[in-house]
Amino acid sequence: MSQQLEPQLPLNQLEEIIQWDENGLVPAIVQDASTKDVLMLAYMNRESLKKSLETGETWFWSRSRSELWHKGATSGNTQQIASLRYDCDGDTLLVEAYRQGPACHTGEDNCFYRVAALSKDRAAxxxxxxxxxxxxxxxxxxxxxxxxxxxxxxxxxxxxxxxxxxxxxxxxxxxxxxxxxxxxxxxxxxxxxxxxxxxxxxxxxxxxxxxxxxxxxxxxxxxxxxxxxxxxxx
The missing domain is CATH 1.10.287.1080 (MazG-like)
Known part of the structure; x- marks a missing residue:
């Protein structure tokens, strides 16, 4: 069951702080609230931000389908929001969430499972x-x-x-x-x-x-x- 969020400032003030791009979107990084693993990157517009705050679960804007989407609405892999932050420039959101199942549509725990490079120390x-x-x-x-x-x-x-x-x-x-x-x-x-x-x-x-x-x-x-x-x- 979703948990109601406690807003730190009114939605209209938050919308003014956020630096929306020319398409009215802002990138949202989703991080596991327990492990701090980065799970995925998606985009929010004003409506998805509002629904995320109202429901306590993540809603995004699909750039490919041009529609709102509720994460996990069909798969059941929802994300209950623990906190929602914005960075110093107001052009990126950070969502800490408790995930129900995999975050990635491939079935992987997160969307960043492909490794491009490692430092020599890390690889060893x-x-x-x-x-x-x-x-x-x-x-x-x-x-x-x-x-x-x-x-x-x-x-x-x-x-x-x-x-x-x-x-x-x-x-x-x-x-x-x-x-x-x-x-x-x-x-x-x-x-x-x-x-x-x-x-x-x-x-x-x-x-x-x-x-x-x-x-x-x-x-x-x-x-x-x-x-x-x-x-x-x-």
Missing amino acids: GTGSTANGEGSSRFAVLAELEQLIAERHKERPEGAYTTYLFDKGIDKILKKVGEETAESIIAAKNGDNDELRYEVSDLIYHLLVLLRERNLPLDDIMQELERRHERPRRD
Whole structure:
């Protein structure tokens, strides 16, 4: 079910800020709100922007068919908008969305699955971040979050994650409590192998809980960043 958007300014003001091209269009980049993967690029006009804001799902203008189109109207692969931003020049929109299924009409997760070039470090798997740590250090968390999101939508029979979602919030909270207690016991026992196993279970169940509550892991990371930036009192 779509979630109503909370506008930060009236639609008429937003329309004045946006730098529409000669055809009355503006490019809209769609980004996965959970993983931050870029999913697709489409175009909006005033009417599709209005419908996107009103419905909480993405609407675009098809340049090839010269008509409005609601993403996922026929395929079911809709995109629930988490936020809609415009850049410093007002000539590009950024839509963060929770996707239901693939974003690309080919069935691929996103429209940018064809690789044209990679840096030598990236191709060799040795790419690094600014602080020298591997850029893929926490990639497994994003992958796990995406997998849990897919389980939440598709509910494949026999999957443990499906079982948790079907049982609901009370069952998920019970498992979080159990894994927390088991992590505490493992730490008290001084057994790091056991602790590693139990904390992994705890993290997984916490991600299931976040998905059940529709709270992206990225929001948690941003909260940690905000706390890190606060002046220390010690």
